[in-house]
Amino acid sequence: MTVNSLYDEMGLTRIVELSPEHGAVLEYLARPEQCHSGGVVQGGFITGWIDAAMAHAALAVAGEGVTPMTLELKVSFFAPTRPGPVFATAWAVKHGRRTAFYEGTLKDANGNLLAKASSTLMLADRAKVEAAAKAATAS
Secondary structure, eight states: OOHHHHHHHHTEEEEEEEETTTEEEEEEEEOGGGEEGGGEEOHHHHHHHHHHHHHHHHHHHHOTTEEEEEEEEEEEEOSOOOSEEEEEEEEEEEEOSSEEEEEEEEEETTOOEEEEEEEEEEEEEHHHHHHHHHHHHHO
16 A cells, blocks of 8 residues: 555545644545444544654654654544544654654544544654565565
8 A cells, every 4th residue: 555545545635734843734534434333433543643643743853764653652532523624733742863752633624622642653764664664575
């Protein structure tokens, strides 16, 4: 699966903001097929949206030479997420050379808080991660 097809599967509409100072804001379109009973978006999509925003924010700070890898992730759900546009926002709490701490939220188009997350990220060398992935698929 390519990055673009993953974005399509997750429903990414656009990257609204991406900067080292302000972090990341990603807009997604929550679709009915991402819902379980009662028309509520399944929590895995919500988690993935905020996790992706935190990774994008980390890339904005660290640059393209790293791959942010989630070591720990905690998500709290405050309200049901329904189909329609949603916005995942993320920012650095503390960004070190190898480890970083990020937070993020998911809000609906009216600005209602739907979920909040915190994450510990390992900032891995991208070239090493890609080389290991190629070696794993070759064997």
